[in-house]
Amino acid sequence: MNSYFSIISTIVFFLWGCQSLTPAPATSKEPKKLRPQVHGHRGSRGTHPENTLSAFEESVESGADWVELDLNLAKGDVPVVSHDPAVSVDFCIGPDQRPLKRSLPIRTLSVNQLKKFDCGSVPNPLFPDQKSVPGQRLLTLEEVLIWAKSKSPKKVHLNIEAKMAGLKNSTEKSTFVRTVVTLLKKHNYTENVVFQSFDIPTLREAKLLDPNLKLSALFETGKLSLCEETKKLGAQIISPAFHLLSPDLIQECHRLGILIHPWTLNRLDEWKQAVAWGVDGIITDYPRRLIQFLNEETK
Numbered sequence: 001m002n003s004y005f006s007i008i009s010t011i012v013f014f015l016w017g018c019q020s021l022t023p024a025p026a027t028s029k030e031p032k033k034l035r036p037q038v039h040g041h042r043g044s045r046g047t048h049p050e051n052t053l054s055a056f057e058e059s060v061e062s063g064a065d066w067v068e069l070d071l072n073l074a075k076g077d078v079p080v081v082s083h084d085p086a087v088s089v090d091f092c093i094g095p096d097q098r099p100l101k102r103s104l105p106i107r108t109l110s111v112n113q114l115k116k117f118d119c120g121s122v123p124n125p126l127f128p129d130q131k132s133v134p135g136q137r138l139l140t141l142e143e144v145l146i147w148a149k150s151k152s153p154k155k156v157h158l159n160i161e162a163k164m165a166g167l168k169n170s171t172e173k174s175t176f177v178r179t180v181v182t183l184l185k186k187h188n189y190t191e192n193v194v195f196q197s198f199d200i201p202t203l204r205e206a207k208l209l210d211p212n213l214k215l216s217a218l219f220e221t222g223k224l225s226l227c228e229e230t231k232k233l234g235a236q237i238i239s240p241a242f243h244l245l246s247p248d249l250i251q252e253c254h255r256l257g258i259l260i261h262p263w264t265l266n267r268l269d270e271w272k273q274a275v276a277w278g279v280d281g282i283i284t285d286y287p288r289r290l291i292q293f294l295n296e297e298t299k
Contacts, residue, residue: 035298036274037281038290039159040064041264042083046127046285049091049120051081052136053147060156062288065281066194067148068159071141072106072166073176074114079141079183080106085166087138092119107166114138127285141180145187155192159216159283162197170201177202181209196239200229207234216261219244227253237261239283242270247277254278268293 043055044062051069059067070083082088086103094100095116106114120136141160148156162180167173184190195206196216203215215235219226222244230238230253237259240249245262253260261281265271271293274282284290 035294036279037065038287039066039068039283040287041068041283041285049133049136052120054133059287063291064287066157066159070161070163072163074106075110077175081139091122092117145189157192159194164199177205227256230258231256250277
């Protein structure tokens with residue numbers, strides 16, 4: 001009997017030992033890396049005429065999370081899509097299909113006058129892959145909102161930057177902000193918009209007009225205090241120039257609950273660095289290329 005129990009005990013001990021050497025199955029997978037949100041800068045400036053409908057269409061078709069655009073104020077207090085406060089002598093041609101001889105301030109021109117310029121025929125030489133799309137006209141903000149709504153049920157999210165260089169005083173700036181917020185409310189599009197600016201008083205006024213409007217503070221200079229400034233402003237996002245980006249800045253902003261979406265990152269090495277440091281979004285002139293890169297990185 002003792003011999004019988006001895007044999008059984010030996011077998012049980014052997015089996016238990018083998019089982020203990022087998023690696024335990026994984027109880028949970030490593031969390032999947034979150035993909036930073038992609039902003040198509042001026043639509044898709046690297047491939048299409050900037051701030052035009054063709055660029056916005058490309059941004060949406062590429063799968064960008066946000067279509068970024070710039071606004072200036074035209075005659076009659078109409079917000080018009082343009083990065084510069086004047087009709088570009090470099091990228092727009094006149095009604096006679098000839099190059100413009102001088103800058104024409106947008107603030108002094110009506111929408112009807114602005115619609116006569118072709119801002120898609122002349123590619124930007126700084127972007128060799130940008131193609132010519134003749135007949136692209138300057139858009140009003142209202143036209144962009146109507147276009148964005150036409151994409152339903154797909155939600156087109158807009159990152160709207162208010163440019164203040166063409167305005168003379170605080171009264172004109174206030175008019176600009178009020179007009180933009182009024183249009184967003186009219187078209188029930190506030191929740192699909194980020195309103196951004198380098199001009200802090202402009203962001204403060206936008207916050208007063210609509211406390212629910214999502215804000216992004218743009219910075220080209222500064223240090224770690226930028227995160228605190230953004231928090232005090234009530235903005236949810238900080239958009240620093242890429243040269244300001246650092247692990248410390250990102251860590252401090254995240255500690256304060258601020259998302260960080262730097263601009264304007266166009267190279268592979270910049271994308272890799274930003275992703276490695278843990279940014280929440282990337283503003284780029286090449287949304288399609290960035291998305292392809294991110295899809296590979298986050299597989």
